[in-house]
Amino acid sequence: MFCEKCGKEISENETICSNCGNKVETIDPPQEVEKKELGILSILGLIFVCVPAIIVFILTFVF
Ligand SMILES: [Zn+2]
Numbered sequence: 001m002f003c004e005k006c007g008k009e010i011s012e013n014e015t016i017c018s019n020c021g022n023k024v025e026t027i028d029p030p031q032e033v034e035k036k037e038l039g040i041l042s043i044l045g046l047i048f049v050c051v052p053a054i055i056v057f058i059l060t061f062v063f
Contacts, residue, residue, distance in 0.1 A: 002009055005022035016023055 001012060001024065003017040003020065003022050003024060006017065006020040008017055008019040010017055010024055014024065
């Protein structure tokens with residue numbers, strides 16, 4: 001990752017920029033967003049699997 005203040009490359013285990021002393025925050029929220037997106041994708045996947053199954057189930061009853 002890079003320092004927001006001076007743009008110097010900082011290793012991931014460092015929390016303070018060695019060049020300007022700026023405090024570098026580790027980026028955790030995007031990982032949570034990815035988890036949420038995966039949850040939505042799994043729900044969408046379930047809908048795409050379940051809806052055709054329900055339609056076929058109803059059609060077998062109607063006809
Ligand atoms: Zn810096």
